[in-house]
Amino acid sequence: MYDPKSMKAEEFISHEEILDTLAYAQENKSNEKLIDAILEKAKLRKGLSHREASVLLACEMPDKIQQIYALAEQLKKDFYGNRIVMFAPLYLSNYCVNGCVYCPYHAKNKHIARKN
Numbered sequence: 001m002y003d004p005k006s007m008k009a010e011e012f013i014s015h016e017e018i019l020d021t022l023a024y025a026q027e028n029k030s031n032e033k034l035i036d037a038i039l040e041k042a043k044l045r046k047g048l049s050h051r052e053a054s055v056l057l058a059c060e061m062p063d064k065i066q067q068i069y070a071l072a073e074q075l076k077k078d079f080y081g082n083r084i085v086m087f088a089p090l091y092l093s094n095y096c097v098n099g100c101v102y103c104p105y106h107a108k109n110k111h112i113a114r115k116n
């Protein structure tokens with residue numbers, strides 16, 4: 001059962017939801033009205049859902065793609081200014097409250113010493 005608010009990986013990472021989202025994106029990639037609404041929502045800087053993001057990623061209409069690029073550039077400049085920002089994991093601690101089962105730092109692993 002898909003539950004994005006769950007703390008259990010098997011509930012918030014759903015294969016079925018991923019497939020449904022990809023199908024939703026394909027169904028709506030040419031839906032101008034929906035794409036315009038998503039772009040208006042993006043301008044509010046409150047974030048998009050994964051389904052909304054999937055529609056923008058699947059869009060193949062050149063004029064809409066240019067609008068997406070222009071808004072993405074504007075948002076990037078608003079947040080980070082005129083500079084290049086690179087992200088890389090930087091581990092300052094091995095104390096994590098999450099539960100990614102593939103990772104030894106997950107909260108339920110009581111077998112390692114924690115460093116805050």
Ligand code: SF4
Nearest residue numbers: 096098100103105106
């Ligand atoms: S440190 Fe490990 S458990 Fe914590 S969020 Fe990252 S991958 Fe998941």
